[in-house]
Every structure is written in structure tokens, then in C-alpha cells.
Amino acid sequence: xxxxxINKTLKMAHTLPQLHYAYDALEPYIDAKTxxxxxxxxxxxxxxxxxxxxxKHPELFxxxxxDLLKDLSQxxxxxxxxxxxxGGGYLNHNLFWEMLRPGQENNMPQGALLEAIxxxxxxxxxxxxxxxxxxxxxFGSGWTxxxxxxxxxxxxxxTSNQDSPLSQGLTPIMTIDVWEHAYYLKxxxxxxxxxxxxxxxxxxxxxxELLAQA
Numbered sequence: 695x696x697x698x699x700i701n702k703t704l705k706m707a708h709t710l711p712q713l714h715y716a717y718d719a720l721e722p723y724i725d726a727k728t729x730x731x732x733x734x735x736x737x738x739x740x741x742x743x744x745x746x747x748x749x750k751h752p753e754l755f756x757x758x759x760x761d762l763l764k765d766l767s768q769x770x771x772x773x774x775x776x777x778x779x780x781g782g783g784y785l786n787h788n789l790f791w792e793m794l795r796p797g798q799e800n801n802m803p804q805g806a807l808l809e810a811i812x813x814x815x816x817x818x819x820x821x822x823x824x825x826x827x828x829x830x831x832x833f834g835s836g837w838t839x840x841x842x843x844x845x846x847x848x849x850x851x852x853t854s855n856q857d858s859p860l861s862q863g864l865t866p867i868m869t870i871d872v873w874e875h876a877y878y879l880k881x882x883x884x885x886x887x888x889x890x891x892x893x894x895x896x897x898x899x900x901x902x903e904l905l906a907q908a
Contacts (some may be wrong), residue, residue, distance in 0.1 A: 703897065706752075720895050723797045723894045725882070728876070731879070740783030741855045744781045748773070748777070751770050760785065762777055765861075779856050785858060786858060793869055793901070795895060795899075797895045799894070801893060801898065803889050803898040806906065829885075836870065836872055838852045842862060868900075870889065
């Protein structure tokens with residue numbers, strides 16, 4: 695019985711997602727070495743530690759990570775912080791990789807997403823300036839997000855460490871990782887330079903898809 699339980703847990707364990715592009719596909723905006731380390735080392739560690747926390751309460755493997763983070767009060771207290779940290783790190787990175795695609799000039803949202811951005815921020819340029827400033831001035835490690843509120847409005851916010859906006863009742867539409875490990879090999883301490891390059895590789899098609907699903 696014990697072996698069956700172990701096999702069941704392993705079968706349901708969360709796994710590191712495969713990227714839909716090569717590590718060097720985002721050059722010169724995000725370098726291949728940073729992508730490789732960020733994905734294969736940092737994200738793998740969050741995945742492993744998230745699984746290790748859930749192994750203490752295997753029934754939680756049956757819930758989607760999104761559902762766990764939407765209501766942290768349902769998480770047993772002995773693993774709540776670990777799920778916040780490592781479950782958040784697992785899920786945040788899952789989304790971040792989908793927010794990226796090979797770069798292009800004049801990269802902008804289209805259609806319903808552009809309309810929603812214009813409605814909430816008056817223009818795309820105003821949104822971009824506000825989002826950039828929020829990401830550049832986020833103190834310490836964390837993320838900056840574009841999220842949808844229950845009333846349909848879009849909002850920009852930052853979270854610390856691996857906290858998820860899902861825990862605040864918001865639906866993520868796009869995000870940028872502003873932990874130093876996301877940019878330090880190429881940009882050193884020049885976070886604004888990294889953010890400017892992010893706009894070249896932002897996957898607006900995925901963001902529009904998430905907006906439609908929200």
C-alpha cells in the first residue's frame with residue numbers, strides 16, 4: 695500500500711514545463727545563458743520544493759496550483775508559506791515563459807486587449823510608461839503584473855518574492871519577473887534596460903488569450 699501511495703504521488707507531481715522556443719530564441723533581448731539557468735535551475739527548484747511541500751498533504755495534488763493560490767486559507771498551516779513561496783514560484787514562472795516570444799520591433803497588443811488597455815489606462819503608451827515605472831521601482835525581488843479585476847477593469851501592481859495576484863482575487867494577464875536572476879547575467883544592475891528589452895519579446899497574443907479566458 696505504501697508503494698502504491700508513493701507511485702500515486704509521483705504520478706500527480708507537478709513537472710517543469712517545456713519552453714515553446716529555444717533558450718537562444720529571445721536573443722539579443724534576453725540572453726540564452728540567463729534563460730537556461732532561469733528555467734532549468736531556478737524554476738526547477740521551485741517545482742521540486744512545491745512538490746515536496748504537497749507531499750506532506752498528498753490530497754492537495756488533486757487541486758490545480760491556481761486554485762491553491764486563490765485561497766491560501768485552505769492550505770494547512772504547516773505548508774502554507776511553502777506553497778505561497780514555491781507554488782507561487784512554480785506558477786508565476788509558468789506564466790512568464792508564455793509571456794515571451796522571439797522579439798520584434800513595434801511589438802504592441804491588438805484587438806480586445808488593446809481596447810481594454812486603452813479603456814483602463816487611456817492609451818497604450820500611458821500603460822507602458824506606468825508598467826515600466828512600476829517594474830523599475832519595485833523594491834527587492836518580485837514581479838510586476840497586468841491583471842483583470844472582477845469588474846473587468848485592468849490594473850497594474852507589483853508583488854514581492856513569489857506572491858501571486860491570484861491570492862488578491864485578481865486574474866493575471868501578463869507579467870515580468872524582476873528578480874535579479876532574470877536579468878543579471880546580461881544587464882547586471884540595469885533593471886530598466888532589461889524592462890525595455892522585455893517589451894520587444896512580450897507575447898501579446900498570449901495576453902489577449904488570457905484576457906478572453908478571464
